[in-house]
Amino acid sequence: xxxxxxxxxxxxxxxxxxxxxxYKENPCDEYLCLGDVVGYGPQPDECCDLVRDFAKITIxxxxxxxxxxxxxxxxxxxxxRNVLDYHASLLKExxxxxxxxxxxxxxxxxxxxxxxxxxxxxxEFNYVFYLEQAMGLLPHYDALAPVTFIGHxxxxxxxxxxxxxxxxxxxxTLHFDEGxxxxxxxxxxxxPRDYDNRACCTIYDTETRxxxxxxxxxxxxxxxxxxxxxxxxxxxxxxxYLGI
Numbered sequence: 604x605x606x607x608x609x610x611x612x613x614x615x616x617x618x619x620x621x622x623x624x625x626y627k628e629n630p631c632d633e634y635l636c637l638g639d640v641v642g643y644g645p646q647p648d649e650c651c652d653l654v655r656d657f658a659k660i661t662i663x664x665x666x667x668x669x670x671x672x673x674x675x676x677x678x679x680x681x682x683x684r685n686v687l688d689y690h691a692s693l694l695k696e697x698x699x700x701x702x703x704x705x706x707x708x709x710x711x712x713x714x715x716x717x718x719x720x721x722x723x724x725x726x727e728f729n730y731v732f733y734l735e736q737a738m739g740l741l742p743h744y745d746a747l748a749p750v751t752f753i754g755h756x757x758x759x760x761x762x763x764x765x766x767x768x769x770x771x772x773x774x775x776t777l778h779f780d781e782g783x784x785x786x787x788x789x790x791x792x793x794x795p796r797d798y799d800n801r802a803c804c805t806i807y808d809t810e811t812r813x814x815x816x817x818x819x820x821x822x823x824x825x826x827x828x829x830x831x832x833x834x835x836x837x838x839x840x841x842x843x844y845l846g847i
Contacts, residue, residue, distance in 0.1 A: 604632045604808075604809040604810065605630075605631040605632050605806055605808050606631055606713070606806070606809065607635070607804065607805070607806055608634075608635045608717070608752055608805045608806075608807055608814075609622055609634070609635075609636055609792050609804040610636065610639065610664075610754025610790070610791060611637070611639045611754045611755070611791035611793060612636075612639065612650050612654065612791075612792045612793040613640075613641070613644045613666070613792075614642060614643060614644030614645060614646050614647040615644040615645075615646070615650070615793025615826050615843075616644075616645075616646040616649045616650055616826070617821050617826045618792050618793045618802040618819075618821045619650055619792055619793060619802075620821075621802055621819045621820075622792050622802050623653065623657060625804065625817060626657075626804070629817075631806060633659045634657055634658045634659055635658060635659060635660050635661075635709075635711075635717055636658040637662050637664070637717055637719055637752060637753060637755075638661065638662040638664025638665075638754055638755075639664030639666045639719065640664070640667055640702075641666050641667055641687075641694070641702070642669075642670070642683070642687060643683075643686055643793070643794055643835075644794070644826065644835075645826065645829040645833050647670070647690040647693055647694060648695055650793075651694065652698065655698070655701055660709050661705055662705060662706060662707065662709060662717055662719050663706060663707055663719060664754065665720070665755070666687065667702045670687050670690050670694065670699075670702060671691075671699055671702035671703045672691075673702075674726075682836045682838065682839070685834075685835075685836070686836075689834060707719070707725040713809045714809075715748050715751065716747075716752070717751075718751070718752075718753055719754055720753055721736075721740070722747065722751055723743055728755060730755060730756050731756075731786060732788060734770075734771050737762035737764065741767065741768075741769065744764060744766055744784065747764070747784050747786075748784070749779065749785070750787065751785070751787065752788075752807075753788050753789070754789055754791065755788070756796070757790065757791035757794055757795055757796035757797070758790065759773060759788055759789070759803065759816055760773050761773050761774070761787045762785065763783055763784075764785065764786060769786075775816050776813065776814070776815050776816070777813065777814045778811070779814075780812075781812075789803070789816075790803030792804060794842065794843065796842075798845070798846045798847060799818060800823060800843060800845065800846035801846075802819045802820075803816060803817070803818055803819075804816075804817050804819070823843050827841075827844070
């Protein structure tokens with residue numbers, strides 16, 4: 604089985620459309636979205652429409668939770684709070700209700716787990732992109748799925764876990780060995796932060812136990828022009844060019 608896994612669209616319709624076009628040209632058996640469909644970008648409602656139709660399972664992200672009233676985001680910095688409030692005003696009722704019903708995590712029959720951040724207390728949306736954070740998962744080793752896929756950090760960091768140790772195995776293609784456990788961040792469709800401004804998505808082959816990352820150029824200028832036409836701060840457009 605081939606499974607398309609993507610995350611962190613952040614209302615960037617142009618980037619999302621390029622990713623969906625890629626998947627149509629490289630078809631998978633199913634598609635999974637790891638959350639944060641909304642936040643930061645100019646077109647939250649349109650992105651919700653597409654993801655709802657395309658993904659078999661979508662996981663709740665922290666920005667999704669904030670927009671639909673499932674978390675307190677008062678501690679977010681002002682610009683991020685303003686966007687979340689703005690997006691809440693843009694979403695039609697059906698998309699708002701969809702966000703309200705998304706799960707925090709999902710255990711796939713093929714033997715892996717998906718969530719937005721750490722699977723330990725997933726409603727807290729904790730990051731795992733430093734080696735020290737991966738080491739912090741070791742006390743929960745037995746409870747972890749053989750492979751856990753997350754989003755949240757907008758990076759492509761990956762870790763191999765064995766009892767008592769974690770190793771950074773970040774790369775463009777990953778193979779998962781039996782008897783070990785893996786923690787994989789799948790990157791961001793709409794706001795990459797690994798200094799590569801191209802949209803990111805992945806394909807997981809459950810037969811070969813191999814994950815491949817795919818980077819796709821999209822029309823950043825078109826997204827930024829749409830963003831500048833809204834009340835969203837220009838800084839969220841600038842970072843799209845820089846990939847940060």
